[in-house]
Amino acid sequence: MTERLYYPDSYLTTFDAQVVERLALNDSQAVVLDRSAFYPTGGGQPHDTGTLNGMPVVDVVEREEDQAPLHILASAIKPESGLGTGEQVQGVIDWPRRFDHMQQHSGQHLLSQAFVQIAKADTVGFHLSLEYSTIDLNHNAMSDVDIADAEALANQIIFEDRSIIARFVEPGEAAALPLRKAPPTKDWVRIVQVDGFDWSACGGTHVARTGEIGLIKVVRSERRGAETRITFLCGQRALAHYHMLNSLTRDLATRLTVGVEELPEAIERLQTEGRAARKERDRLCQLLLDHEAVALTSSAQVIGPASLVLKTFEAREVGEVRQLATRIASQPGHVALLGVRGAKAQLIFARSEDLSYDMRPLLQAACRMVGGGGGGGPDLAQGGGPHTDHLDGALQYALDLLTQQMENAREA
Numbered sequence: 043m044t045e046r047l048y049y050p051d052s053y054l055t056t057f058d059a060q061v062v063e064r065l066a067l068n069d070s071q072a073v074v075l076d077r078s079a080f081y082p083t084g085g086g087q088p089h090d091t092g093t094l095n096g097m098p099v100v101d102v103v104e105r106e107e108d109q110a111p112l113h114i115l116a117s118a119i120k121p122e123s124g125l126g127t128g129e130q131v132q133g134v135i136d137w138p139r140r141f142d143h144m145q146q147h148s149g150q151h152l153l154s155q156a157f158v159q160i161a162k163a164d165t166v167g168f169h170l171s172l173e174y175s176t177i178d179l180n181h182n183a184m185s186d187v188d189i190a191d192a193e194a195l196a197n198q199i200i201f202e203d204r205s206i207i208a209r210f211v212e213p214g215e216a217a218a219l220p221l222r223k224a225p226p227t228k229d230w231v232r233i234v235q236v237d238g239f240d241w242s243a244c245g246g247t248h249v250a251r252t253g254e255i256g257l258i259k260v261v262r263s264e265r266r267g268a269e270t271r272i273t274f275l276c277g278q279r280a281l282a283h284y285h286m287l288n289s290l291t292r293d294l295a296t297r298l299t300v301g302v303e304e305l306p307e308a309i310e311r312l313q314t315e316g317r318a319a320r321k322e323r324d325r326l327c328q329l330l331l332d333h334e335a336v337a338l339t340s341s342a343q344v345i346g347p348a349s350l351v352l353k354t355f356e357a358r359e360v361g362e363v364r365q366l367a368t369r370i371a372s373q374p375g376h377v378a379l380l381g382v383r384g385a386k387a388q389l390i391f392a393r394s395e396d397l398s399y400d401m402r403p404l405l406q407a408a409c410r411m412v413g414g415g416g417g418g419g420p421d422l423a424q425g426g427g428p429h430t431d432h433l434d435g436a437l438q439y440a441l442d443l444l445t446q447q448m449e450n451a452r453e454a
């Protein structure tokens with residue numbers, strides 16, 4: 043059984059131990075020690091990293107059958123590294139990573155207790171990841187005020203710099219403590235006690251005084267079924283987040299040449315201006331299309347009883363060309379056979395209400411020539427296909443078909 047040196051002292055960063063077992067684990071090698079300060083992943087807290095005789099330890103996991111912490115090494119063990127069974131090793135813990143985990147985990151205990159006191163909400167899940175920590179509360183109607191109050195209470199306990207003590211207690215004593223959650227066993231249990239505030243059964247590493255947590259900031263809350271997930275940052279992470287937000291808002295304020303406090307007003311002004319500009323642009327676009335349609339109509343070729351506009355546009359927005367087609371067809375006696383050559387060939391055929399020619403067979407025949415298809419009504423049809431080089435031919439073919447329709451109509 044490995045003696046866990048982090049239980050009595052979470053500030054221990056170097057230790058001597060003996061290798062009791064060496065094993066292969068998938069593609070890596072691992073060792074079991076008689077004593078270790080390395081925290082193995084568990085209870086929502088990630089594992090420590092560090093070195094054994096200078097060799098990087100990249101992961102620490104508990105073996106299922108006997109809970110022995112397996113120290114997984116970055117590379118294969120060489121004979122000269124002194125990590126053979128029975129050899130003495132020196133372990134070094136990556137302290138910045140460990141202290142960060144201590145800040146987040148102790149902060150979690152404060153926040154969980156604060157949610158009990160403020161909103162009668164129990165923590166049913168805890169996860170500490172590389173960037174954020176989360177707790178899941180068994181309560182899905184958490185108000186912003188409740189969250190702000192719980193955050194304020196947790197920070198108040200930090201400012202009071204209370205002691206945090208972790209110790210093993212026998213079952214009788216554990217039963218008498220106001221534990222946040224009943225311990226999983228009726229055996230001796232490790233209790234983490236925040237003086238006068240919180241008592242929890244926990245195997246994690248914690249700071250000695252609440253002041254070391256520095257700060258707790260809730261950054262997000264989301265409803266998840268019957269629960270609420272609270273995302274929070276403690277200590278250095280909260281400070282880094284504040285630094286990021288501060289540079290971001292200052293940068294935005296500089297760009298808008300206003301003070302930080304005037305940002306909401308400045309953004310609202312920009313949005314209003316943007317809306318007005320878009321409206322004006324749309325109005326001008328419509329006006330341009332009106333003029334363009336008039337110009338196209340005036341150059342229409344007269345074929346039988348109809349005035350015909352036949353034109354190919356290069357890389358133009360199809361919606362716009364469709365608007366042109368309907369404008370042209372709004373004039374009595376007009377037909378528009380329009381094409382757009384872009385990523386693919388597009389065709390839009392339209393005719394005035396007072397004409398009776400069916401645009402659909404013309405369009406389908408033309409679309410077949412560009413390798414695609416289309417549909418619509420007798421007076422307005424649209425389609426396309428991938429063969430852009432056949433577009434002009436397809437339009438010409440549609441014109442021939444239309445001329446034929448006109449001749450047939452005249453004969454009948």
Ligand SMILES: [Zn+2]
Pocket residue numbers: 085147151242243244245246
């Ligand atoms: Zn804990």
